[in-house]
Amino acid sequence: MPRTPIVLNPRAGHDRRRQRFGWAFVAPFAVVFAVFLVAPLGYAFWLSLQTKTLAAGTHFSGLGNYTKAFTDPLFLQGVWLVARFALILIPLQMLVSLVAALVLDNLTTRLSRFARLAIFVPYAVPVVIGALMWGFLYSPRFGPLKSLFGLFGADAPFLLSPQNVFGGLINVVTWQWAGYYMIIIYSALRGIDPSIYEAARIDGAKGWQIATRIKVPMISSALILILVFALIGTLQFFTEPQVLRPVAAGSINSSYTPNMYAFTLAFSYSQFNYASAISFALGAVVFIGSYSFLFLTRKKNGLV
Numbered sequence: 001m002p003r004t005p006i007v008l009n010p011r012a013g014h015d016r017r018r019q020r021f022g023w024a025f026v027a028p029f030a031v032v033f034a035v036f037l038v039a040p041l042g043y044a045f046w047l048s049l050q051t052k053t054l055a056a057g058t059h060f061s062g063l064g065n066y067t068k069a070f071t072d073p074l075f076l077q078g079v080w081l082v083a084r085f086a087l088i089l090i091p092l093q094m095l096v097s098l099v100a101a102l103v104l105d106n107l108t109t110r111l112s113r114f115a116r117l118a119i120f121v122p123y124a125v126p127v128v129i130g131a132l133m134w135g136f137l138y139s140p141r142f143g144p145l146k147s148l149f150g151l152f153g154a155d156a157p158f159l160l161s162p163q164n165v166f167g168g169l170i171n172v173v174t175w176q177w178a179g180y181y182m183i184i185i186y187s188a189l190r191g192i193d194p195s196i197y198e199a200a201r202i203d204g205a206k207g208w209q210i211a212t213r214i215k216v217p218m219i220s221s222a223l224i225l226i227l228v229f230a231l232i233g234t235l236q237f238f239t240e241p242q243v244l245r246p247v248a249a250g251s252i253n254s255s256y257t258p259n260m261y262a263f264t265l266a267f268s269y270s271q272f273n274y275a276s277a278i279s280f281a282l283g284a285v286v287f288i289g290s291y292s293f294l295f296l297t298r299k300k301n302g303l304v
Contacts (some may be wrong), residue, residue: 048276058273065277075278078258079285086234089170093230094223096174097181102211104182105189116186120179127176131243134172135160139247160244165251172240177233181226188222189215224297228290235286238263258282 051061069075100119104112122130137143138159145156159168192215200210216223238259245252254268255261258278266275 044276045280047273048280050273052271052273065274066281068274069278069281072278074255074261075258075281078255078261079282082235082237082257084166085170085237086231089173089234090227090230092170093174093178093181094227096178097185097226098216098223100178100182101185101189102215104186105215106207116183119182122175123177123180125176127239128243130176131172131240134168134175135244135247138168138244158249160248160251162251165248169240169244172244173234173237176240177230181230184226185219185222188219192218224294228293231293232286232290235282235289 048065049060049062050058051064052058104116104119107115125133137145140146140156140158143156145159149156158164159171196214196218197210200214205213236259237257241248241252241256242260242263245254245256254264259282262275262278262282265271265278
């Protein structure tokens with residue numbers, strides 16, 4: 001009985017080779033990702049499930065640290081503070097970046113390139129350096145405000161005083177990130193077909209109407225993206241208040257934000273277990289807040 005010849009598919013072998021090459025290229029990143037992100041997170045989570053005392057040593061406490069965190073007035077006060085920051089800072093950042101992007105989108109001269117660069121430059125400045133710069137500008141003793149107000153025989157206001165520190169920090173963060181969000185919105189605006197604007201002008205639409213009724217609705221996905229970025233960044237507020245704390249003269253304490261509170265517990269009081277629990281509790285708040293917003297947005301747009 002004659003045998004049926006076996007026909008090998010050369011494409012199958014080619015696909016397997018491509019998969020092996022793909023895994024070979026991904027492997028270095030996967031190793032670095034696992035070693036420097038997944039493993040530390042797993043270890044920190046394990047620490048958060050334990051409690052260390054002088055009498056009993058280290059013992060497993062389950063969710064005890066998390067229960068303590070969500071009843072800790074200092075942690076809840078920090079969460080409430082960043083929530084207030086989010087309510088003011090996020091709309092302000094979106095408004096500034098949106099207006100800047102709309103203005104730049106209408107510029108057709110060489111000034112447009114310079115303006116885009118000038119607005120984006122603050123984002124290129126490291127956050128620590130930017131905070132130090134603003135600490136110098138805010139200082140009533142040796143900053144430029146002292147010389148400016150001295151011309152009129154007045155004392156310079158201290159913008160990091162207990163009464164002004166909230167607005168002073170909002171100004172620093174807005175300056176740092178508005179340019180980045182502006183670039184995202186501007187890129188989305190440049191992707192709109194110009195023929196849509198021409199049709200609107202033929203129908204009698206003015207510049208303001210085109211901006212509010214055509215441009216803004218068509219870049220809604222970009223606006224949602226930067227809103228989520230801003231929400232996550234605000235809830236993780238740490239670098240600016242931490243750097244400005246020595247200059248603020250008591251206006252910013254060690255538990256000003258949840259991240260600062262966790263940092264202080266870990267590196268000033270060696271409470272690594274409780275600090276890990278606070279960090280993961282804040283991460284849960286960030287995840288729930290971001291996911292809830294995305295879910296409501298998708299539901300409103302009929303995507304779920």
